Amino acid sequence: MRGPDRFSAETMRLSAVRPVALLLCRELVLTALLLVGVSVVVFLILHLAPGDPFSVLLGDQMATASVHGEMRHAVGEQGPWYGGYTVWLANMVRGNFGTSIRTGLPVLGEIVRVGINTLYLTLGSMLVTLLIAVPIALSSSAQGTTLRNWPFTMFAYVVSALPVFWLSYVVIYFFIHKFRLFPILLGPSGGQKWISFLLPILVLGIANGTVSEVVRYLQNEMSRVLAEDYIRTARAKGASVWAHAFKEGFLIPATEIIAAKMPFMLGGAVVVEQVFNWPGMGRMAWQAAQDRDYPVIMGIAIAAAVFVRVGALLQRVVYIMVNPRASHEESRSWGA
DSSP states (O other): OHHHHHHHHHHHHHHHHHHHHHHHHHHHHHHHHHHHHHHHHHHHHHHHSSOOHHHHHHTTOOOOHHHHHHHHHHHTOOSOHHHHHHHHHHHHHTTOOOBOTTTOSBHHHHHHHHHHHHHHHHHHHHHHHHHHHHHHHHHHHHHOSOTTTHHHHHHHHHHHTSOHHHHHHHHIIIIIIISOOSOOOOSOOGGGHHHHHHHHHHHHHHSSSOHHHHHHHHHHHHHHHHTSHHHHHHHHHTOOHHHHHHIIIIIHHHHHHHHHHHHHHHHHHHHHHHHTTOOSHHHHHHHHHHHTOHHHHHHHHHHHHHHHHHHHHHHHHHHHHHOTHHHHHHHHHTTO
16 A cells, blocks of 8 residues: 555655646746836936036046047947847846946946845835734734724834835934934944844835725735634634634735835835935945936846736735646646
């Protein structure tokens, strides 16, 4: 009996892995097409935009057309835009995102260095959002709107309406200048790195406009699942209702809303990093836009698109692992 048992176990393991493998292959193809589309649009916009980085670098100096031509030749900007894009795309596939016109440093290394800071900021702020929104949503879905949880629900809607830049300056005034509880943020430095992250994470987690949406979405989904027949059956049998409702009522909706709000978190990170003077991708993008540093702008656009796609991919993986039948339905719709 060991042979058939082992064969059946291997078959079940392959049947569980196959939907995720198909999903990964499909999403990787879509991600590659998305990155090509994003890069074409951004490259064309930069080509058509007025001004150039060489005028910014020269400043008030009077330069002839020959000087501009020599600088363009030095950075490889010659010929029509599609020729330049083809060269950039070929280099990007090989892992070469070019060199910053402003600093002369490799773009990929700079993006990796500051991207880690932005990753900490974004994921930390999303954790703060969930710590605020999840208890409110679960309490409201289980007990309904009561005098006990109504103030917390209103708090979620109020903080979601606060502008990020306004709350950032208010927090800086009170916690840094007025009470001097936190150091002025000049980037990570030794043992104060974690405390320097604390204020930006709290501000972005509270005032990103996502708290109220997470509360509303999770509350609606959990209320819908708690009204299902199998939940009523579990309650009648004395089984744990939350254990039965966890996957469909919390795990899938939570990953969906996180993936959907990831672009908004990145947009808020640009403002927070600029206000708090934190060296992340958002602050680098702001500086690169002022300097017309096209290689850096292209690299950041690709990095942001990859970040958003990874969030969406993780959400799809969780959904397929919880509900493998969805993968088979998608495979039939694709003609697989």
